Amino acid sequence: MIRKIIKINKDLCNGCGACATACHEGAIEMINGKAELTKENYCDGLGDCLPTCPTRAITFEEREAPAYDEAAVLAAKNTSSRPVAAATPLHKDSQLMQWPVQIKLVPVNAPYFDNANLLIAADCTAYAYGNFHNEFMRNKITLIGCPKLDEGDYSQKLTQIITNNNIKSVTIVRMEVPCCGGIEHAAKLALQASGKFIPWNVVTISTDGRILD
Helix, strand or coil: CEEEEEEECCCCCCCCCHHHHHCCCCCEEEECCEEEECCHHHCCCCCCCHHHCCCCCEEEEEEECCCCCHHHHHHHHHHCCCCCCCCCCCCCCCCCCCCCCECCCCCCCCHHHCCEEEEEEECCHHHHCCCHHHHHHCCCEEEEECCCCCCCCCHHHHHHHHHHCCEEEEEEEEECCHHHHHHHHHHHHHHHHHCCCCCEEEEEECCCCCECC
16 A cells, blocks of 8 residues: 655664654664664554654655554564663674764764763773773763864753663763863763762873873
8 A cells, every 4th residue: 555654764874773762663673773664564654753863864755565553563562572672882893882972963862871881082082092992982882072172062962861861870081181171071060960870980091092090
């Protein structure tokens, strides 16, 4: 039959997983870091997933598709709690667990934030410290930024992320240069504004690639 159904542009998809969480019918899954409509008969065509997509990768189209099968959706909900899979590194030679990583680009809500250890890092730190992936990024969700180059304040976005998600811990990694104090300040403000008691620590990297504290 010809009916309205969602269409996902994989070139625009950033792999945040927000649409998969928003889809109450379970029609969308994350496969190889991209959202995919895996069950066309589960898609009701109402588009709850559209407003959650930060890159506007999801649109409507009218085409040949199986009819919406409400009975199958209800049966699936009764037999599975549809847990969100734990994040795993995106590549065997990397400890990166998710994409995007830029604070300005990352969504406020995403499945990978659930029960996450959060790393908030100044972007220069990964270049200054040689073993950054293994010592800091391993088993953490990574957010990066540069308070000197990026416009605006990170604290509001970070507050939303920490408040709206079950964050287990926060590690802040900054350079010793004064401008990096902005990212530390924003992270501390966000922790305070969230009203949550979350373990956190700050690590400072020297310009010659040493851990100072």
